[in-house]
Amino acid sequence: MTYGVTLERDTSFSEWRPLARRCFLAGVPPEAMEWRCSTAEASLFDTPLSLPTPRPDAQNPILRSNCLALLKSILRHADQTRFDLAYRILWRAQTEPSLAAIPLDPDIARALRMSHQIRRDAHKMEAFLRFREIGESENGRRLFLSWFEPDHYILPTVAPFFTRRFTDMDWAILTPKGSITWNGTECLITRAPCPKPDLSDTLEQLWQTYYASIFNPARIKTKAMRSEMPRKYWKNLPETRLIPQMLAQAGARVTAMATQQPQEAPQFHKRLQKRRAEKP
Amino acid sequence: MKQSLSERLAILSDAAKYDASCSSSGAGKRDSAGTKGLGSTGNGICHAYTPDGRCISLLKILLTNFCIYDCAYCINRSSSNVQRTRFTPDEVVWLTLEFYRRNYIEGLFLSSGIIRSPEDTMAQMVHVARELRQTHNFRGYIHLKTIPNASTEQLAEAGLYADRLSINVEMPTEQGLAAYAPEKKAGIIRHSMGEMQTRIEAGKERTLSGRRPPRFAPGGQSTQMIIGADTATDHDILASSSSLYSGYRLRRVYYSAFSPIPDASAILPVRPPPLLREHRLYQADWLYRFYGFQFSEITAGRPDGMLDLTLDPKLAWALANRALFPVDLNRASREMLLRVPGLGVRSVNALIATRRHKHLRLEDLARLNVSLRKVKPFVHTTGWSPARLVDQANLRQAFLPRPQQLTLF
Numbered sequence: 001m002t003y004g005v006t007l008e009r010d011t012s013f014s015e016w017r018p019l020a021r022r023c024f025l026a027g028v029p030p031e032a033m034e035w036r037c038s039t040a041e042a043s044l045f046d047t048p049l050s051l052p053t054p055r056p057d058a059q060n061p062i063l064r065s066n067c068l069a070l071l072k073s074i075l076r077h078a079d080q081t082r083f084d085l086a087y088r089i090l091w092r093a094q095t096e097p098s099l100a101a102i103p104l105d106p107d108i109a110r111a112l113r114m115s116h117q118i119r120r121d122a123h124k125m126e127a128f129l130r131f132r133e134i135g136e137s138e139n140g141r142r143l144f145l146s147w148f149e150p151d152h153y154i155l156p157t158v159a160p161f162f163t164r165r166f167t168d169m170d171w172a173i174l175t176p177k178g179s180i181t182w183n184g185t186e187c188l189i190t191r192a193p194c195p196k197p198d199l200s201d202t203l204e205q206l207w208q209t210y211y212a213s214i215f216n217p218a219r220i221k222t223k224a225m226r227s228e229m230p231r232k233y234w235k236n237l238p239e240t241r242l243i244p245q246m247l248a249q250a251g252a253r254v255t256a257m258a259t260q261q262p263q264e265a266p267q268f269h270k271r272l273q274k275r276r277a278e279k280p
Numbered sequence: 281m282k283q284s285l286s287e288r289l290a291i292l293s294d295a296a297k298y299d300a301s302c303s304s305s306g307a308g309k310r311d312s313a314g315t316k317g318l319g320s321t322g323n324g325i326c327h328a329y330t331p332d333g334r335c336i337s338l339l340k341i342l343l344t345n346f347c348i349y350d351c352a353y354c355i356n357r358s359s360s361n362v363q364r365t366r367f368t369p370d371e372v373v374w375l376t377l378e379f380y381r382r383n384y385i386e387g388l389f390l391s392s393g394i395i396r397s398p399e400d401t402m403a404q405m406v407h408v409a410r411e412l413r414q415t416h417n418f419r420g421y422i423h424l425k426t427i428p429n430a431s432t433e434q435l436a437e438a439g440l441y442a443d444r445l446s447i448n449v450e451m452p453t454e455q456g457l458a459a460y461a462p463e464k465k466a467g468i469i470r471h472s473m474g475e476m477q478t479r480i481e482a483g484k485e486r487t488l489s490g491r492r493p494p495r496f497a498p499g500g501q502s503t504q505m506i507i508g509a510d511t512a513t514d515h516d517i518l519a520s521s522s523s524l525y526s527g528y529r530l531r532r533v534y535y536s537a538f539s540p541i542p543d544a545s546a547i548l549p550v551r552p553p554p555l556l557r558e559h560r561l562y563q564a565d566w567l568y569r570f571y572g573f574q575f576s577e578i579t580a581g582r583p584d585g586m587l588d589l590t591l592d593p594k595l596a597w598a599l600a601n602r603a604l605f606p607v608d609l610n611r612a613s614r615e616m617l618l619r620v621p622g623l624g625v626r627s628v629n630a631l632i633a634t635r636r637h638k639h640l641r642l643e644d645l646a647r648l649n650v651s652l653r654k655v656k657p658f659v660h661t662t663g664w665s666p667a668r669l670v671d672q673a674n675l676r677q678a679f680l681p682r683p684q685q686l687t688l689f
């Protein structure tokens with residue numbers, strides 16, 4: 001008989017919190033507690049799990065606000081060992097109250113790394129998500145749709161960014177981890193996986209024109225590009241399909257510039273120079 | 281024949297790409313919640329990267345690439361045979377809004393060739409910004425390149441709508457400017473910068489009666505210098521940056537390695553400078569802005585005034601000042617830790633936060649995401665003390681990039 005609980009993969013902080021509190025109040029230390037995910041292969045030989053019963057005289061756990069914020073943050077991570085780590089930090093923080101302020105403690109270092117990955121995921125979603133216009137909504141506003149594949153459970157984190165920025169249009173963001181929709185007054189977040197829609201937008205041609213033209217063929221730094229815009233994002237970006245062609249032509253464009261013969265200045269220039277020479 | 285919008289977009293963005301700045305930071309936080317508007321500012325997001333490694337944050341275009349000036353390094357100079365075209369202000373407004381709605385950009389960076397007169401050019405740019413802000417309630421980022429000689433009223437209005445204003449000093453030295461941009465005057469450029477600085481600062485203070493002065497470019501001003509077209513050394517360039525940062529409180533100085541352009545002027549050097557030179561200048565700039573270095577310290581050890589291309593400037597400085605190392609991880613001041621090669625601001629913060637609670641050991645250093653090979657010779661702590669640096673004659677050798685291995689054919 002093992003103490004533990006089987007959780008959905010996308011269990012949020014507010015769902016995990018009462019369970020963790022219950023285990024804590026029962027005095028179950030982190031090593032004796034198993035946090036299992038429902039989608040992990042269930043096996044006949046898995047030990048059945050049961051939740052412990054809190055002791056009546058147990059003291060509620062307390063946390064400093066920086067520690068609470070850290071736990072809230074890492075519960076958005078997709079790593080299934082996050083429950084275990086969060087419970088261990090909760091447990092340790094009772095005897096080491098300043099734990100969360102020690103960035104090089106092994107548990108905290110790991111939690112901070114996860115927190116950093118979540119922030120990056122959210123940041124990249126804000127950067128690389130593309131809206132496509134699909135018509136008008138019932139209320140007569142322009143309607144946009146987009147598809148994005150975040151690594152972590154960050155929809156509640158990024159929703160305010162999108163509603164505060166794209167306020168005067170209606171839109172929906174679909175992802176394998178749920179959706180966000182906005183109609184000008186209400187923001188709705190769901191958790192059911194969405195299918196990938198088939199989208200196109202004629203404006204993307206102008207955007208591609210811009211993308212290809214702002215590129216300087218005389219400086220190739222594809223490593224810098226890939227470190228900031230890893231390949232996993234490319235499939236959903238309208239502009240990245242131009243990259244192979246842009247790179248293939250770059251060499252020839254640079255050679256053409258280098259070997260170009262000096263040309264005679266245009267008439268316009270000569271007239272200007274003449275006028276300037278006359279007027280001291 | 282009239283060119284299509286797409287053809288003109290191609291020409292006018294191609295012409296804008298030699299301006300290195302694409303930053304959308306410094307505007308503070310602003311959004312459209314509870315308004316009928318569109319847009320927000322805050323994080324300076326990069327929405328795409330091109331294979332040249334640069335980020336696309338703003339729609340960076342010229343209103344027109346017609347220009348009556350003849351700056352040698354510029355693709356738009358009057359003596360060049362590039363194809364000329366222009367946008368109407370309405371087209372720029374439309375492109376900005378439609379790109380913005382699809383989350384391609386943070387806003388607009390508009391500059392222009394000089395047509396007819398400076399005032400005329402500036403008036404059209406201000407018109408675009410005014411339309412965006414007033415007619416379309418646009419709350420995203422706007423950066424305007426101001427035209428030297430624009431009128432005081434125009435500048436005031438530009439600052440009302442723009443988050444950032446910039447004017448390029450173009451060349452690191454006055455002689456360079458005179459040789460390469462004969463129509464531009466260093467004095468006038470500096471004067472405009474000074475005027476903008478006064479207004480930017482006034483815009484931040486409340487008046488005696490407690491009222492807020494009119495908004496003026498809260499994101500500050502920036503500028504750009506072209507590297508490698510003239511003979512200015514890195515020392516000259518950084519000295520110029522130093523006076524720009526301290527004299528005009530610039531947010532950023534951009535360094536743009538002069539890049540080959542079609543139909544280049546004959547007075548330009550045939551070869552562009554190595555991109556690594558530009559990179560080293562940015563590193564030096566970074567050390568100045570975030571690590572407490574003075575530019576003079578960075579170039580002090582370099583007799584020819586050029587930064588070391590093989591080593592980054594922080595490492596080069598540490599090797600030139602090796603008597604100051606190794607430092608004690610548990611006792612060294614924040615200032616000194618920031619000077620340790622391989623330690624960034626974030627690592628230093630983590631070390632300082634942790635040592636308040638416990639004694640640092642080598643394992644703690646390993647938990648930071650840093651290159652131990654680079655850091656270890658410069659620090660000591662329980663469990664680790666490096667050989668005395670002053671005694672190591674070949675230390676520089678140890679940090680040079682490894683030569684490519686030779687293989688038998």
Ligand code: SF4
Nearest residue numbers: 347349351354357393
């Ligand atoms: S003023 Fe000089 S730098 Fe500016 S567009 Fe004209 S030629 Fe180019």
